[in-house]
Amino acid sequence: MSAFPITIDGREVQVEEGQSVLHAARAMGLDIPTLCHLEKCGPLTSCLVCLVKINGKLVPSCGTKAAPGMVVESETEEVHTARRTALELLFSDHVGDCLSPCNLLCPLQLNIPVMIRQIESGDYDAAAKTVRHALPLAAVLGRLCNHPCEKGCRRGANDDPAAIRELERFAADYDHTQELPNLPLRAPPTGRSVAVVGAGPTGLAAAYFLHRQGHTVEVFDRHHEAGGTLRHLEEHQLPRASLQAEIELLWRFGVKFTAAAELGVTVQLADLQRTHDAVVLTVGEVSAEERARFGVPSAATGLKADPNSCETSVRGVFAAGAAVKSVKHLVRALAEGRAVAECVGQFLRGAPVRRPDKPFSSIMGRLDPGEQRAFLAHASAASRVGPCSACAAGLSRVDAEGEASRCLHCDCRSSGNCVLQHYAQTYGAQADRFRTKRRPFEQHRQPGGVIFEPGKCILCGICVKLTELAAEPLGLTFIGRGFDVKIGAPLNREINAGLQQVAAEVVHHCPTGALCFDEKAAPPHAHHAH
């Protein structure tokens, strides 16, 4: 075996004879995307997202052997465009949602199906963690949210949407019955500090997320207590105790609170700027006269801030929520807090400041009645939990689990573990670049727990090869030709029949959610995106 150098993106790298360009590039730390690559399968060269440019031609790096003197382009605009196009083409024929509609509609991106599965399986603590991960003031939101999620719930097309908000509240309330309610994970301290002015919903949410990033956060409010407008609600709308419990949680988390501090009166912006690395103004709706005292330019509707970065014209000073523009719904106000926290985080890291994008997701759109039925087949037929059982006391455990079992689980079981989704995010792929009539959604549940969703298959060929290598008696094969090729077991058998020996290996290596295990039938399978 001889070794020789090749050049990738202007850098020289030593390769052994017989090694692929992909191998060499990865050895030097380049993250060339691959979907169909698995060492033991040899180059399958089907997905073509690993393209590189050699000699003026795009070639798949996985199947191209390095040769002495080779000059390779990898991280260039042209190559990236080609890789992105391959991903976009795959998405144009990808039937399924990465994230469920409820999740996508939630301004705070709560992973609702995961929470529901946790409740259904009785793991309330995990459900609480999931809720706390996405929602500040979870118990408050569980009562007051206008639940846009439920509008998107696919169950709603059949009878009524799942009672998502009630389940959220159930998880949050359960958390508060514990000795020490859950706190989300916090990044190591950064040594930077942020002043948040205004302890209303947006301010508290900003504080929650900023603190998690590892910054030191101090919240100022002109009132004696935090909560802002939430304090004005009637007891039946929002029990004081719930609000208090959520706010206490923040203080326990480590967020500092300074009461009776009014900006422009008792506290000056310049002082805050001196003592903190960034200032966030979340003062809620205030009059023009009051705003004039703050020391940042104002517009007609409120403080003037760049909608894309939450930055005011004063460097290091951000504004968000009703202080900028009136916000109708609580969940939106909290989401604004989250957005400004992200922007401040970027600012403190020295990164370009941009409000975060919506998470990437393939979107299946409306289901036809047949597809709807297929989803319903695996959900409880019970009707939505009655309003009474959800009023004052919240759902009982039985009701909560019953309600949870109504969920269609229309999210992708692989979301978070999906290589396609991962690289789509990395490459900024547009899932809907090619809009076209999609194929019907299909789901084949197999005895033994394998779930096959052919619409998510990218025909990488890994499963075909693995079953061949394992000498499965039947194995899997490509069926048909061209655009209509499918993966399946031969001789009209169910997919299961082809996976007698290597089901676990095959499912594990499936780059998308085409082959999964049923979470109820198989060993726990990581779902969480984070």
Add this chain to the structure above:
Amino acid sequence: MTDFEPTFVEEMIARHGRRPEALIPILHELQGKYGYLPAGALDHLCTKSDIRPADVTGVATFYDRFRHAPVGKHIVKVCKGTACHVAGADKIDDAIRRHLHIAPGEDTDPTREYTVESVACVGCCTLAPVADINGSILGHVTAENAADRIRDHFANHADQTAQPSTEELVASAAGAGKRGVTIHVGLGSCCMAKGSDGLYHALREHAEKSAVPVHVKRVGCMGMCHRTPMIEVAPEAGNGDANRFYAGLTPDHASSLIRAHFRPRGLLPRAREAWRSALDGLIIDVEPPATRVAEVEMKPREPEVRAFLGRQVHIATEHFGRVDPLDLDEYVATGGFDALRHVLADLKPDDTISIIERSGLRGRGGAGFPTGQKWRVMSAQPGPEKYVICNGDEGDPGAFMDRMILESFPFRVIEGLAIAALATGAETGYFYIRHEYPLAVKRIRAALATLERRGWIGEKLLGAQRPFRVSVVEGAGAFVCGEETALIQSIEGKRGMPRLRPPFPAQSGLWGKPTLINNVETLSMVPWIVRHGAEKFAAIGTAKSKGTKVFALAGHIVRGGLIEVPMGTTIREIVEDIGGGVTPGRKFKAVQIGGPSGGCVPARLADTPVDFESLREVGAIMGSGGLVVLDDSTCMVDVARYFLQFTEAQSCGKCTFCRIGTKRMLDLLELLCAGKAQRSHLEELKRLAHQVGAGSLCGLGKTAPNPVLSTLRYFHDEYEAHLRGHCPAGKCTGLIKYSINADCTGCTICAQQCPVDAIPLTPYARHTINLDLCTRCDTCRKVCPHHAVEVS
């Protein structure tokens, strides 16, 4: 219920073997016997052979030929080749389906009598549009006559479900006519489709009856497909008379032809002949034979014949129209196997390769890779196990050169393959021929059998101490198998999925061994080059493209046919001089060269010489040599859509760019043709076309965008017009409307002919068309005697 006989499966395994490479031949047998692949038979095949179930299902579902459900008693195939497409194949398809009561989305009628399917190209482009009923070709079908033609066909072949070719009836007639006059009858597939087999038998019958000393001889393609069925009458050697040609014949001409040319010898036969003529005269009103014969005589000095043949140079098609494809003695007598004998006796492999290199021969399959170089790489590979393959998977719609060469000159191609094997050190050869060319398969098999009988092939090539074994493998309907690596997979009994090159087949090919793959036409030129010398070949053609190129000339052209011209001949010379230009009254718009990998060269670039480089410069490619002439009735967006439909359907489905990219391009083109596209769609089409070309794994995908790119380049205005909802050629059915103007006299012809009753019958009153029912089949416009039907 068993729908198959287990013993038949076992017999087939016994015949073809139990190894994976036997799979496709066994599936062919099952398909042939049952008309589809019964599921039980496939199960049984798995249990009784060493073939993996995954391969059985994978292969059985990959190739077009294999069906998985029972079919009707009769199979009607509608050819969707380029020439047929531009001649309205879709309308014929509609008409046939309507006539046979086949419901939309189905392929078989409710009584299970008829199954209708589309076929990529049957290679009878000069007869376009073409349909194939149980193996018989019907040429020049129209939407109006389709129903009658089918009815007639079944009336004449009432008890036939599968048409055996008359080829079987043809015993080798060698020696029969060494004395006397010879009549050459062209018996290529196209000629036979137009009835030349019937003519052949009629001539033989009449000759026999009248006991004249005449040898009715089967020959291959005569080239002038537009005049077939056609014969050449060659006088007795030394007689001094000129050869005479007759064209456009029917079997009915046989007796008059024989009578016109031959006086029976001997008193008795002459008397018998006179008696018979007299009788015939009593029974039927026979015209004076001379008159009838004169009508069909074609004078070689006719300007159009001279124009057609004048520019041609025959190398691959040497002795065209004169030799019996399967007469080995005649082949030898005309110089056949001289080249091989010379190579065997006098040349070292290196010498042979050097001849080919010096000749400048480049691959005729499409890309034009230098043949000598390919041979040299292959010869440098370590042996002894090496293979040579003749690529006869001519799948481009609109191309039929290779079919014609295989049918007409089987020995020549075999000789070329043998020379290639000697030069590169291979002892085993394969013919890979698409199953859509049954006559080509049959003739190559027959030629090989003849050679084996004579001991010229097998263990001793031409009797020398040198083995050369040759097998024939039939494709099963997959255009992509023309790609070298896919072809190899197919011979190995797998799905025809190309793989990344390198390694090239010369390094790792069939069974992982060094493999040389050459196209039919390339190989057919090799014996000539060896016989006449490299220099003589290199003297023909242009600086970089040497020799001649065979083209299948078809489409909107007066004289379609099979032609061989020197490289460098211009498109104009081919279209106008040889082909006689487009249909009178029409304007020459473009030529489509290179099929789905090629492009459309506009009329204004007609002076482009036909050679590899010049064609590439104008955005087309030589391809295998299909040359479809398009007149101004052609919509170029529709042509692009047509080719994308083809490549999308023929993509193997392996790589993302080709599998999904061609589909998305087709989606966009369909939007354009339906008038539903916006500018952003057109922009996306351009972007995607470049990306599919750059990103695809094999040649099929890489070249698939060419028809789109070349029409975008030369006919951008037509794309723009479609964006505005207008199809300038009036072809895109989504964009046109039929109406009847005031010239209508209420003659009701249109109403009677309308296949979907979209025109209410209103005698003496102006008719109207219900556009919701109208399928834009164009019948009403064609039948209206008053030109009152308008298209807008």
